[in-house]
Amino acid sequence: MIKEYTQKNYLIRINRLIEQFRLFFLKISSLVNQKLNVANLFASLTSYISDISPSAGRIFANTAVRYIFANNILLNMQIKKSQKIAQRSSLKRILIISDLNIGDAVNIQTAAYLLKKIGAQSIDYAINKKAYSLIKYNPDISNVFDIFEKANFVSKDEINYLNNLIKQNNYDLVINFCPFLNKHSINSKNFINYMGLSVYVANNYFNQTKTHITYAIHTFLNEIFNTNIPFEKNYLYLSSSSIQEAKIIYDTIPKNHKVIFFNVDATSVFTLVPFQIQLSLLDQLSKLDNVSIILSASFSQKNLQEKLYSMINNKKHIIPLSNNLPIDAYAALIDFCDCFISSDTGGLHIASSYKLNEHNEALKNKTAIFSIFGATPANIYSYDSNRKNFLKSSQDAISRSYVSDSPCKNITCINKAAKKCKTVRCFYGINTKEIVSDIKNYLDLNA
Numbered sequence: 477m478i479k480e481y482t483q484k485n486y487l488i489r490i491n492r493l494i495e496q497f498r499l500f501f502l503k504i505s506s507l508v509n510q511k512l513n514v515a516n517l518f519a520s521l522t523s524y525i526s527d528i529s530p531s532a533g534r535i536f537a538n539t540a541v542r543y544i545f546a547n548n549i550l551l552n553m554q555i556k557k558s559q560k561i562a563q564r565s566s567l568k569r570i571l572i573i574s575d576l577n578i579g580d581a582v583n584i585q586t587a588a589y590l591l592k593k594i595g596a597q598s599i600d601y602a603i604n605k606k607a608y609s610l611i612k613y614n615p616d617i618s619n620v621f622d623i624f625e626k627a628n629f630v631s632k633d634e635i636n637y638l639n640n641l642i643k644q645n646n647y648d649l650v651i652n653f654c655p656f657l658n659k660h661s662i663n664s665k666n667f668i669n670y671m672g673l674s675v676y677v678a679n680n681y682f683n684q685t686k687t688h689i690t691y692a693i694h695t696f697l698n699e700i701f702n703t704n705i706p707f708e709k710n711y712l713y714l715s716s717s718s719i720q721e722a723k724i725i726y727d728t729i730p731k732n733h734k735v736i737f738f739n740v741d742a743t744s745v746f747t748l749v750p751f752q753i754q755l756s757l758l759d760q761l762s763k764l765d766n767v768s769i770i771l772s773a774s775f776s777q778k779n780l781q782e783k784l785y786s787m788i789n790n791k792k793h794i795i796p797l798s799n800n801l802p803i804d805a806y807a808a809l810i811d812f813c814d815c816f817i818s819s820d821t822g823g824l825h826i827a828s829s830y831k832l833n834e835h836n837e838a839l840k841n842k843t844a845i846f847s848i849f850g851a852t853p854a855n856i857y858s859y860d861s862n863r864k865n866f867l868k869s870s871q872d873a874i875s876r877s878y879v880s881d882s883p884c885k886n887i888t889c890i891n892k893a894a895k896k897c898k899t900v901r902c903f904y905g906i907n908t909k910e911i912v913s914d915i916k917n918y919l920d921l922n923a
Contacts, residue, residue, distance in 0.1 A: 515655065515891055515894070516891065516893075516894035517894075518537075518540070518888060519888045519889075519891040519894035519895055520894055520895070520896045522536065522537040522886060522888045523895050523896040523897045524896065525537075526884035526886075526897055527897055527898050527899060530882075530883035530884035530901060531883055531884070533884045533886065534883065534884050534885060534886045537886035537887060537888045538682075538886045538887055541678060541682075541886075541887045541888065542678075542682045542887075545674075545675060545678055546675060546678035546679045546681070546682050546887075547679075548679070550675055551675045551676060551679045554671060554672035554675050554676070555672060555676070555699055555700060557672065558668050558672045558700040559699075559700045559702070561649070561666050561667070561668050562649070562668065562700045562701050564666065565648050565649040565666040566648040566649070567591070567594065567595050567596040567597065567648065567649070568596075568597045568598065568648050569597065569598045569600075569645060569646070569647050569648050569649075570591060570596050570598070570599050570600070570647060570648065570649045570650070570651065571599075571600045571601075571602065571641070571642065571645070571647045571649075571650045571651070571664075572584065572587050572588060572591075572599060572600070572601050572602070572650075572651050572653070573602045573638070573650065573651070573652040573653060573654050573657060573662075574601065574602060574603045574604070574607075574624075574653055574654065575653050575654050575655070575670075576604055576624045576626065576627050576628065576629075576630070576654060576656070577604060577627050577743070577822055578604055578606055578607045578610070578803070578822035578826075579821065579822035579823075579824070579825040579826070580603075580604070580653070581601075581603040581604050581607035581610065581611055582607065582610060582611075582710070582712060582822065582825045582826055582829060583689055583690045583693070583710065583825050584653050584693060585601075585611065585614060585616075585617075585710065585711065585712075586690050586693050586694050586707075586710055587651060587653070587693050587694075587697060588601060588614065588616040588617050589616050589694075589708075589711070590694055590697050590698065590701075590703075590705050591616075591697070592616040593703075593705045594701055594703050594705065598618045599616060599617055599618055600617070600618055600619040600620075600621060600641075600645070600647075601614075601617045601619070601620050601621065602621045602623050602624075602638060602641070603620065603621070603622055603623070603624065604622070604623075604624045604625075604627070605622040605623070605624065605625060606803060607622070607803070608620060608622040609715070609718070609802060609803060609804040610712060610714070610803060610804055610807060610826065611713075613713035613714070613715065613833075613834040614711070614713050615713070615836065621641065623637055623638065627743060627893075628656075628893045629656065630654065630656040630657060635657070635661050635662070638657075638662060639662065639663050642662070642663060642664050643663070647664065647666075648666060649664075649666045649667075649668070650662065650664040650666065650667050650668070651668045652667065652668065652669050652670050653670050653673065653693070654670060655670055655674070657670075658671075668700070672696070672700070673692065673693065673696050676692060676696045676699075677689065677692045677856060678887060680692060681853060681855070681856065681887060682887075684865055685865060686855075686865045686866070686867060687855055687856055687865070688855065688856060688857070688858075688859075688866065688867035689856055689857060690710050690867065691707055691867050692856075694707045695707070709829075709830040709870035710825075710828070710829045710830065710870050711829060711830050711831075711832060711870070712807060712826065712829035712830065712831050712832070713831075713832050713833065713834055713836075714804050714807055714808050714831055714832070714833055714834070714839070715804060715833070715834055716833050716834065716835075718802065718804035718805045718807070718808045719805075719808040719811075719833060719839070721801075721802070721805040721808070722805045722806075722808035722809035722811070722812060723808075723812065725770075725795075725797075725801075725809055726809065726812040728795075729768045729795070730766075730768065730793075732766055733766050733767055733768040733793065734764075734766060734767050734768075734814045734815075734919045734921065735767075735768050735769075735770065735812065735813040735814050736761060736767060736768070736769045736770070736813065736814065736815050736816075736817065736915070737769075737770045737772070737809070737810050737813040737815070737816045737817070737827070737843075738754075738757075738758065738761070738769050738770065738771050738772065738817050738818075739772045739816065739817065739818035739819070739821065739823040739824070739827075740754060740771060740772050740774050740777070740780050740781050740784060741772060741773070741774040741775055741776050741777055741780065741781075741821060741823070742776060742777070742819045742820065742821040743776045743821060743822075743892075744851070744892040744893065744895075745900055746850060746851035746852075746889065746892045746895055746897070746900060746902050747819050747820045747821065747849075747850055747851055747852055747892055747902070748776075748777060748819055748850075749819045749848050749850070749903060749906075750900075750903050751780075751783070751784070753848075753903060753906055753908060754784060755784060755787055755788070756908045757817070757908050757911060757912065758771075758784060758788050758794075759788060759789055759790075760908065760909070760912040761912060761915070762788055762789070762790040762791075762792075762793070762794060763790060764916065764921045765921065766921070767793060767919075767921065768793040768794075768795060769793060769794050769795065770795045770797060770809065770813065771784065771785060771794055771795060771796045771797060772797050772806075772823065773796075773797045773798060773799035773801070774799075775799065781796055781797075782796075797809075803826075806823075806826070807826045807827075807831065808831070808839070810823075810826065810827045810843055811831050811839045811840050811841065811843060812840070813843055814842075814843065814844065814919055815843060815844040815845070815846060815873075815915060815918065815919065816843050816844070816845050816846065817846045817847075817848070817911075817915075818845075818846075818847055818848070819847070819848050819849070819850065820847065820849055820850070820852045820857050820858065824845070824847055824857075824858075824859075827843060827845055827869075827871075828845050828859050828869035828870055828871060828875065829870050830870035830871065841870075841871050841872050841873075842871065842872055842873050843871050843873055844871070844873040844874050844875065844876075844915075844918055845859050845869045845871060845873070845874075845875040845876070846875075846876050846878070846911060846914065846915060847859060847875070847876070847877050847878070848878045848903075848906060848911070849877060849878065849879045849880060850880050850882065850902030850903045851882070851885060851889040851892055851895065851902040852889055852890055852892060853885075853887065853889065853890055854866070854877050854879040856890065858877035858879070859875035859877060860875055860876055860877040861874045861875050861876070862876075863877060874918060876914055878906060878907075878910070878911055880902060880903045880904050880905050880906050881904055881905035882901045882902050882903070882904045882905070883901060883904070884897070884901055885902070889902075
């Protein structure tokens with residue numbers, strides 16, 4: 477009896493010691509991450525290794541992330557931590573903080589959809605200012621706060637605004653999807669941080685399960701709230717006025733023409749389809765009979781639209797879009813088109829969403845999606861109807877993803893803003909003839 481008691485006492489002491497070490501390690505990691513963004517530093521490091529040896533960079537990055545960050549032990553810890561917060565939180569009033577890009581604001585809406593399904597009474601949403609008109613009519617969201625100005629930086633004023641918002645509204649739960657914010661910068665009694673989702677996505681990526689960010693957010697929230705709401709689609713609600721504005725442009729196109737929306741822009745050189753590949757695609761597509769091509773404006777890449785347009789041989793049915801077109805009209809115009817071609821950028825996620833007007837009436841939603849992927853992991857951000865473990869788009873049409881065979885591509889390329897690669901190998905192996913052939917077959921066209 478005494479022996480059993482002594483053994484049990486030792487086990488309790490050992491468990492307490494292990495827990496103290498764990499808490500100490502987490503505190504040190506948190507302090508280091510506040511002073512030095514570890515994810516950014518690691519992404520930069522892998523860039524330098526990849527410049528020296530592309531394959532070594534890939535192996536080093538994937539191995540390190542897989543065993544240090546994406547392991548099952550850390551994942552289970554993060555899920556249990558989030559579950560405890562979820563269990564003690566009322567669902568009366570919730571704030572969701574989006575990541576900073578327009579595409580993030582579109583994709584992360586799925587969190588509001590699930591939370592509403594499980595009984596949340598009021599859901600507020602903090603997003604990039606430019607995405608406001610795309611989100612404001614979402615019936616699952618009570619208030620949209622257009623706060624963030626930059627795509628890779630949160631200012632002190634924005635953090636102060638968020639904290640004042642949380643204090644004034646006394647949220648029962650704050651769910652943060654922005655990696656530039658954490659529990660040290662946001663004052664909330666119940667705070668679920670992005671870290672759990674990050675580990676979950678990385679773990680799914682290496683286990684080769686379906687891991688598109690929209691789907692992952694949905695399944696992760698199911699996990700931590702212990703629910704089983706089936707994933708449906710990602711929805712986008714647009715004003716009737718934006719639809720009418722888009723129709724005015726569409727009505728200028730010959731009625732017998734198939735319409736291709738060609739999105740030229742992207743925020744990073746590592747995700748931007750190279751100029752020569754875009755030009756090759758446009759030259760081949762412009763030779764097709766009874767086809768009009770809408771050429772998007774370029775915001776991140778200055779004058780890219782103008783440079784491409786100037787070098788296209790057959791401009792007869794090329795329609796360059798004005799950069800003054802509001803983003804909700806841009807989204808509505810895509811719905812009028814037969815197919816949409818893009819790299820990994822916000823426009824891709826806008827195009828792939830199922831569109832309704834503010835009265836909850838569905839639009840056409842028959843736009844085929846053709847996406848071309850360089851650095852970022854395609855199964856996390858692209859759409860494909862046929863590839864295993866890929867998410868198909870929410871459109872009632874096919875989606876296809878064309879993925880490069882870059883020798884250095886690795887999981888850290890998801891953090892494209894922190895990459896420092898001198899040589900851009902991201903789009904090696906992209907075959908423009910294959911893409912054009914697939915589009916021709918889908919649209920039943922002849923050259």
